Amino acid sequence: MNVLRDKRLGVAMGALLLLGIGVGTGVLLAPRLDGVAGEAAEGGGEREILYWYDPMIPNERYPGPGKSSMNMDLIPKYADEGGTNAAPGVRIDPALTQNLGVRYATARRGDLEGDLSATAIIDYNERDIAVVQSRADGFVQRVYNRAPGDVIAAGAPLVDLLVPSWGGAQTEYLAVRRTGDAPLIQAARQRLVLLGMSEGLIASVERSGRTRNTVTISAPTGGVIKTLGVRAGMSVAQGMTLAEINGLATVWVNAAIPEALASRLGVGQSVEVSLAAFPGERFTGRLTALLPELAGDSRTVTARIEMANRGGRLRPGMFGRITFGGGSTPALLVPTEAVIRTGERDLVMLALPEGRYRPAQVRIGREAGGQTEILAGLSEGERVVASGQFLIDSEASLSGVAARPIGGTAASAPAPRPRSAP
Incomplete structure (x- = not known):
């Protein structure tokens, strides 16, 4: 009987010991599991995902990961990368822009040189033709x-x-x-x-x-x-x-003038011409006509200058440059290389705080000495990208960043409704 009682007592003691160990283990594990869950929840909230998309089709947006309509893996779009709730523009890693050699310039007030220079070609004077x-x-x-x-x-x-x-x-x-x-x-x-x-x-x-x-x-x-x-x-x-005989006593010098600068010229104006065939020598002529037709591919107006051809030295086909005199005028200036000409509009790439960039539409005026006059779309002191802007503009286009219009801020376009991931 004593032996049986001792065995029962031993079993009871063992059960109590195991129960104590289990409770202790649960007490010890519970805080650790709670901590891991909390860290996971906190880690998941570090960057908010707005939607998922395919970089090849930025207009298609999906609520979760998967494949796009082109069977490409979707990537997340984070709130801090831009979107309807973020600052306008596209953010690019500063280390990447440094590797690309991106240079910046500031829109400033300055004097634009008044002299206008343009390429020119000598042609026959077609008013001096005998049939x-x-x-x-x-x-x-x-x-x-x-x-x-x-x-x-x-x-x-x-x-x-x-x-x-x-x-x-x-x-x-x-x-x-x-x-x-x-x-x-x-x-x-x-x-x-x-x-x-x-x-x-x-x-x-x-x-x-x-x-x-x-x-x-x-x-x-x-x-x-x-x-x-x-x-x-x-x-x-x-x-x-x-x-048909074309006289050579006088010749025409046809110069391509940008349409934005044509209004500065007047018939009868004196012109200086320098020719590649006669380096260091200057010829003078008179502006006789601004042709009414605009060259659509180059957006230039042809200025016709008539010059005396003493000794027959000036031969049709010779290449040169013309210079129209004029005084300097104040203007808002940016480097000419900072302007992106698309054919339909002119853009500059704004350098915003925190490594963000956004295209801005501008209206340009005259050009001289590597500087371009900004008539509208930019304010004094704004920073623009002077080198590497084409790569940044491509990234902004892929990200769907709207260009800032002239005279205001671009209205936020409604976000496309997310599509179900396939």
């Missing part, structure tokens, strides 16, 4: 070894024409002259003029008393032969163009 035509049907007997591009003097022979119809008319005129009837002689002479004979040819027939049905056509003005449409042995019709 040589045949005055009667005939045959080409000689072209005096002429060819397009030849430079000839005024009065130089171009072509000899045989005109059979003139021979008979001249014979009749000489017969009428022998009658001594003045009114009849005048009528016969007028008939020769109407047939296309020159006064010099008629006078030669009168002096010699012999017919001349072969006539030499000469250049009415000096210059370069632009076109020559006859060769020996050809037949020509009345009114046919035999040659």
Whole structure:
């Protein structure tokens, strides 16, 4: 009996001991589990996830992880990376911008140089063109070894024409002259003029008393032969163009002027021209016209300058630069390289606090000395990206960041409704 009682007592003591150990373990483990759960909850709340998206399709938003419509893994969009509840713009790691060599500039007030410079090309003066035509049907007997591009003097022979119809008319005129009837002689002479004979040819027939049905056509003005449409042995019709001669006494200098600067120019203004063919030498001319048509690809207006071509040194096709004089004017300036021209609008990339960036639409004016005038869209003292802005602009476009419009802050577009993850 004593032995049995001792065994029961031992079992009871063991059970109490195990119960105590279990309770103690639970008391010890409970605080540790609570701490882990608290840390997990706290860790999950460090960065708030707004939605999930595919960087290739930033407009598609999903409520949770998964695959996009392009079967790409979704990534989270955090609240501190931008969104409807965050400051506008896109945030880029400062270490990345440093590796890219991003440079900054500040919009400042300054004096913009008044001199306007533009590229220019010398061209023919198309107001100084002579067209040589045949005055009667005939045959080409000689072209005096002429060819397009030849430079000839005024009065130089171009072509000899045989005109059979003139021979008979001249014979009749000489017969009428022998009658001594003045009114009849005048009528016969007028008939020769109407047939296309020159006064010099008629006078030669009168002096010699012999017919001349072969006539030499000469250049009415000096210059370069632009076109020559006859060769020996050809037949020509009345009114046919035999040659075109462009004078070289004056030339045109055509310059491409940006449309924003065209309003500064006026017809009659004096212009200086420097040519690559004559380094260190300056030529002067006069602005004769601003052509009404705007070149759509380059957004420039053609300015036409007329210059005297002394000695024929200026040749069409020569390249140079023109300079229009003017005084300096105050303006809001940024480096020209900071302006992003898309063709539809002009942008600069604003450098905001905390490493954020946002594009801003601007209206630009004149350019000179590597500086561009900002007419609207930017305030003095604002920082812009002067180098590397194209990469930042691409990142902003992928993130759906709207450009700040001229005259205000871009209205927040309603966020697309999240789609269910596939």
